Structures are given as C-alpha cells and as structure tokens.
Amino acid sequence: MAQNTNNTNSRNIAVDVPDPDAPDPHHPDVTVPLKIEDWLSVIIMAALALITFTNVVVRYLTHSSFAWTEEISVFLLIVLTMTASSSAFVRQLHIRIEFIADGGSSLRQRRMALIANTIVLLFFVLLAFLSMRVVYDEFIWGDTSPAIGVPSWWYSMWMPLLAIAISLRVLGVLRRLLRSMP
Numbered sequence: 001m002a003q004n005t006n007n008t009n010s011r012n013i014a015v016d017v018p019d020p021d022a023p024d025p026h027h028p029d030v031t032v033p034l035k036i037e038d039w040l041s042v043i044i045m046a047a048l049a050l051i052t053f054t055n056v057v058v059r060y061l062t063h064s065s066f067a068w069t070e071e072i073s074v075f076l077l078i079v080l081t082m083t084a085s086s087s088a089f090v091r092q093l094h095i096r097i098e099f100i101a102d103g104g105s106s107l108r109q110r111r112m113a114l115i116a117n118t119i120v121l122l123f124f125v126l127l128a129f130l131s132m133r134v135v136y137d138e139f140i141w142g143d144t145s146p147a148i149g150v151p152s153w154w155y156s157m158w159m160p161l162l163a164i165a166i167s168l169r170v171l172g173v174l175r176r177l178l179r180s181m182p
Helices: 035-062 068-090 106-141 158-180
Strands: 002-008 011-017
Touching: 035 068, 068 158, 106 158
Parallel strands: none
Antiparallel strands: 002 011
C-alpha cells in the first residue's frame, strides 16, 4: 500500500491507496478456476437449507421427522466444509493470526505463508491417506449408514477425494509463493 498525502484545509491526511500492480490475494491467478468450489458450496448450501426446511415443515405438520435428513445433512455439511476450505486456502481467507502472518517485511510474510501452507499440505495429505483407510475398512466390512442403510463408504469416500483436492490447491499456493521468493 502506498500512502498518498492530501492537503485539505492545511491538514495532512494520510490515505492508503492500493498498488494497482500488486496481485489481489482474494482473486489469485489460478489454472483451475475457483468457481468450481464456489458453485459446489452454493449448491450444497442450498440443498442443506432445502432439506432442513422440509424437515422442519414435516415435523411441524406431523410431529415426526424424516430419519434420513440428519444423515444427509451431516454428510453435506462435511462436503461443504471441505469445498469452502479449498477456496479459502487459495484466497488466504482461512483462520490465521494476522499479527503474525501479515506483520514484518514482505519476505518474512512469504516465509510465514510458506511454513503455514506446508503444514496445511502435510495435514491434508495425512487426512487423505487416513481417510482412504477408513473408506477401505468400511467397504471391506460392509458397514451401512444407520438411517438409510446405504453403504457407509458412499459418504466417506468424499473425504479423501476432497482432501486430495485441497492438497492440490495448497500445492498451487506453495508453487506461487516459491516463484515470488527473491
């Protein structure tokens, strides 16, 4: 941010003017568009709202609810969390301590981002590996969901796939960070 000083009524007012050549961290230049995760998140959120609203209306009118709605809602909420997390990591909108992440020189900020994204990458690679084991076990043992009775791996197979997708997004962030290092 550059500072622009305007002289208004003999007072100096400092105004932050964004640098037009600086890349916008919330709209990074990515190969695979972030609209994929954005639209998936919107569709899942709409489905969650519709399922929940339908269940509330049915419960109000009949004093009983659909058993499957909680099961589907939990599954959709997990998928929503993962798809939204993917775009949040790329846009640098994830939870972080801004005093530490955004403080200091730009080199220090890049180094902190490198460390944080490396840890995130390691976490999601581990999550992908461990959740693959869960999917395998559920498939082998034939576990079924409690409300609907479908195979449990139908729900859990999305965890390793989405963890791999997040890992690929974080790899892209790391690649862009390494390119920007002096």
